[in-house]
Amino acid sequence: MTSLSLASVLAEAARRYPDKVAVVDGAQRVTYAELWRQALTYAAGLRELGVRPGDTVALVVPNVVEFPRAYYGALAAGAVVVPVHLLLNAEEMAYVLRDSHTNLLICHTALLGVGAPAAAAAGVPIATVGPAALAPEGFEGRRLEEVGAPPLPTFVSREAEEIAVVFYTSGTTGEPKGALLTHLNLVMNATVNVFDANDAKPTDIVLGCLPLFHTYGQTVGMNGTFRLGATLVLLARFTGAAALDLMVAEGVNVFHGVPTMYIGLLEAAAGRAELPQLRICISGGASLPVAVLERFNAAFRTTIFEGYGLSETSPTATTNQPQFGQRAGTIGHPIWGVEVEIARAEIEDRIELLPVGELGELVIRGHNVFAGYLDRPEATAQVMVDGWFRSGDLGQKDADGFITIVDRKKDLIIRGGFNIYPREVEEVLARHPSIAQVAVVGVPDEIFGEEICAVVVVAAGAALTEDELVTWCKEHLGRHKYPRQVRFAEELPLGPSLKVLKRELRRRIIEEG
Numbered sequence: 001m002t003s004l005s006l007a008s009v010l011a012e013a014a015r016r017y018p019d020k021v022a023v024v025d026g027a028q029r030v031t032y033a034e035l036w037r038q039a040l041t042y043a044a045g046l047r048e049l050g051v052r053p054g055d056t057v058a059l060v061v062p063n064v065v066e067f068p069r070a071y072y073g074a075l076a077a078g079a080v081v082v083p084v085h086l087l088l089n090a091e092e093m094a095y096v097l098r099d100s101h102t103n104l105l106i107c108h109t110a111l112l113g114v115g116a117p118a119a120a121a122a123g124v125p126i127a128t129v130g131p132a133a134l135a136p137e138g139f140e141g142r143r144l145e146e147v148g149a150p151p152l153p154t155f156v157s158r159e160a161e162e163i164a165v166v167f168y169t170s171g172t173t174g175e176p177k178g179a180l181l182t183h184l185n186l187v188m189n190a191t192v193n194v195f196d197a198n199d200a201k202p203t204d205i206v207l208g209c210l211p212l213f214h215t216y217g218q219t220v221g222m223n224g225t226f227r228l229g230a231t232l233v234l235l236a237r238f239t240g241a242a243a244l245d246l247m248v249a250e251g252v253n254v255f256h257g258v259p260t261m262y263i264g265l266l267e268a269a270a271g272r273a274e275l276p277q278l279r280i281c282i283s284g285g286a287s288l289p290v291a292v293l294e295r296f297n298a299a300f301r302t303t304i305f306e307g308y309g310l311s312e313t314s315p316t317a318t319t320n321q322p323q324f325g326q327r328a329g330t331i332g333h334p335i336w337g338v339e340v341e342i343a344r345a346e347i348e349d350r351i352e353l354l355p356v357g358e359l360g361e362l363v364i365r366g367h368n369v370f371a372g373y374l375d376r377p378e379a380t381a382q383v384m385v386d387g388w389f390r391s392g393d394l395g396q397k398d399a400d401g402f403i404t405i406v407d408r409k410k411d412l413i414i415r416g417g418f419n420i421y422p423r424e425v426e427e428v429l430a431r432h433p434s435i436a437q438v439a440v441v442g443v444p445d446e447i448f449g450e451e452i453c454a455v456v457v458v459a460a461g462a463a464l465t466e467d468e469l470v471t472w473c474k475e476h477l478g479r480h481k482y483p484r485q486v487r488f489a490e491e492l493p494l495g496p497s498l499k500v501l502k503r504e505l506r507r508r509i510i511e512e513g
Contacts, residue, residue, distance in 0.1 A: 004183045005159035007075040009190060009227050010036050010068070010073050011155060017202070017229040024233040024250060025065040032229070035068060037151055042073025042129075045147035046104065049127055053078030053156050055103040056166070058096070058124070059213065060084045060115040062108060063236045066129040067212045068222060070106045070144070075164065079103075079154030082166045082178070083213035086111065087495075093118035096168050100178055100374065106144060109134035116141070142369065154306050160184040166374060167215050167311040178374035179311045181215075188337070188367040189314035190223035196304070196336040197319050198280055204230040206254040207247055208260065209238045214316040214497045216285055221256050230254075238498075240268030247276035247502055254278070258285035258498045262296050262304070263437060268461065269299055272457060278302045282319070286311060286499045287405055290329045290428035306331055307406060313338075314368040318403055329427075330402040331395075338366030342397055343388070345409060351386040359396050361405060363388040394421070411502060413442030413450050418480045422502075429454060429487060432469070434462035439492055439500045443509050454483035455505050457491060464488075485509075 013022065015181040016034035022032040030038075051057060059081060074081050082100045084093055093114060097105060102124050107115035109130040116139065119322040128145045129137065136142075158164070164186055166178040194200040206225045207329030212215030225232045233250045235243060238261060246252070254277050257265075259311040262283060269275055281296070281304040293304050308331035318340050320332035334340040344352040345361040354360045369389045372380035383390045394412070395405045406421045413420040422440035429438040436455040445451035454473075458464050466486040473482035493504040 002160040003157050005075060005155050005158045006164045006183045006186050006223070007039075007072055007155035009187065009223055010039060010072045011076075013226045013229050020229060021231050022226065023065050023068060024231065028065055030065055032226075035065075036072070038069045038074035039076055040151035040153075040155075041149070042069050042144055043152045043155070044149035045074035045127070045144045046074060046079065047075045047152070048140060048147045048149045048466075049104060049125070049144075051077055051079055051104055053158070054080070056080045056082055056101055058082040058084050058100065058102040058105045060086065060093070060105060060107040060111050060118075061129065061212075062086060062110065062216075063208060063212050063234045064108070064130070065234065066108055068226075068232075070129055071212075071218075071222075071446050073144075074106070076152060076155035076213055078158060080163050080166060082168070083218065085168070085211065085213045088114070088118075088233045090117040090121065094121035096176065096178075097122035097124050098174075100166055100168075102135075107141075112136055112139055112141075154284055158183055161371070163371060165218075169311055170247050177379055180371040180374055181311075185314045185368055185370060186219060186223065188228075189219050189316055190227045192336045193220055193316055194224045197307075197316065197321050198282065199322050200224070200227040200228055200230070200254070200280065204228070204254045204280070205250060205252045206230055206256070207233050207235060207243065207252045208232045209235040209243055210256055210258070211497065215311045216256070216258070216309070216497060219315060220282065220284070238264070240264030240266075244268050244272065244276065247278075248274055252276055252278075254280045254282075256282045259283060259288045259292060260286075260437070260494060260498045260500070261494075262288065262292055266292070266296055266299060267436065275300055281305065282307060284315070284319075285497050287426075289427055291427070291430040293328050298456060308332075308393075308403075309368075310391060312370040312383070313364055313391075314370070317362075317364050317368060317391075324401070327402050330404045332403065333401050334364075334366075334403075337369070338364065338368050340364050340397075341388075341405060342395060342403075343390075345394060348382075349385065351390075352390045356397055356399055359394060361409065362391040362393045362395050362403070362405070364391060365389065411441075413440075413452055415442070415445075415450050415452060415480060416448040420481055425454070425477060425481055426453065428513040429473070429483075431454070431467075431476075432464075432472060434459055434464040436460070437492055439502060439505055441502050441506050441509070443485065443506060451485060452481070452483040453485040453487060453509055455489055455492065455509075459490055
């Protein structure tokens with residue numbers, strides 16, 4: 001067995017760049033040496049509280065400096081980390097704690113209102129981090145900063161194939177499942193992202209506005225930044241205006257975001273005299289409309305590199321990369337050491353690869369593929385077939401190796417026997433000058449089985465009617481593709497990773513009738 005710990009990402013950065021600022025959190029500027037010493041102090045505190053190597057520690061912590069302290073502290077103690085997303089209610093959080101067999105919850109004092117009842121319901125002990133003044137009156141929990149143990153001398157050794165982090169999927173079908181990511185998975189993904197996939201540099205200043213509890217913000221943002229020895233500027237709550245202000249103030253030149261964030265930055269940039277000088281922009285988490293990409297590149301004088309991944313793939317599987325060139329509307333090429341091919345989607349018990357240009361399901365194998373779902377061997381067997389991970393996404397690969405996502409298999413709309421891919425319709429609607437955001441879903445229909453419905457957020461200061469939009473769509477889309485129904489919304493429902501929740505949109509539309 002090979003010894004490898006994800007904790008070494010921060011340990012090595014502290015050894016190589018001890019006096020360099022690792023994290024900016026408001027007025028706090030924490031060097032790599034300080035951050036690692038704090039993590040080792042947290043690790044010692046966890047040991048005093050009974051955490052042993054192989055135990056599970058859950059984190060309920062926002063995008064503040066306590067997150068990397070607790071994350072690397074738990075890893076340094078040899079624990080498995082379960083980052084809990086912060087939009088869950090206490091009951092949902094308790095489910096994650098029970099399902100993951102959590103031994104201890106680390107909860108930020110600002111989130112004890114949900115974290116404390118969740119821990120109580122799951123029968124899990126709780127330790128707090130963050131300002132004591134933010135704790136609810138009468139709360140009596142152990143503060144990790146005050147346990148009083150001297151820092152561990154170094155991190156606990158782990159094996160490369162042991163589990164480092166458990167990410168809970170969003171649960172589009174049934175209850176959320178814990179995806180098991182190994183130390184090797186996550187060290188390799190962070191390393192390949194910054195040393196092979198992107199033109200990243202140790203001098204970079206990276207905005208950390210993606211949720212750190214999510215795989216994208218955690219691996220690509222935090223772990224990638226620390227693997228490189230760059231600086232991470234944290235933003236606890238994203239708005240376009242707040243992000244622009246912070247990026248300008250701190251000289252941020254690298255931005256990782258999801259499409260809704262790019263839309264928010266574009267809206268906030270209107271009329272501003274000064275915009276950040278962004279050297280690298282990465283988009284993932286959901287498909288970025290080409291119209292948004294083009295507008296952003298023009299406004300910020302930069303180039304967005306769109307990528308693709310899942311919790312089960314650490315997350316990055318493919319991305320547009322400088323050495324292969326950038327092609328709008330694609331997710332680029334597989335990252336180093338990873339294979340991504342197109343397989344026949346309708347065959348589920350084996351992998352049958354398709355030739356160039358044919359439409360099928362993306363399948364992935366390599367160092368980034370997870371170790372399976374926690375306590376769910378049947379679910380693991382459904383997605384791991386012949387050594388390949390079945391993504392559930394439909395796409396195709398062209399003669400130059402660029403891969404394009406067409407849509408999720410589950411989001412496919414079948415209208416009157418015709419297959420309609422919502423993303424194709426969304427790409428067209430995103431070019432309408434009066435539309436800020438749009439999502440296309442299939443809703444039940446007695447005649448056609450499913451009907452196409454567009455849910456639209458109108459741009460600020462614009463006006464648009466359903467008839468006007470349907471007429472416009474008829475001119476820009478085939479007769480079987482244009483939406484027959486249009487719903488207007490103030491905003492689209494977003495999940496914890498800021499993806500549009502299409503299942504929630506369908507539910508609302510069906511209930512409204």
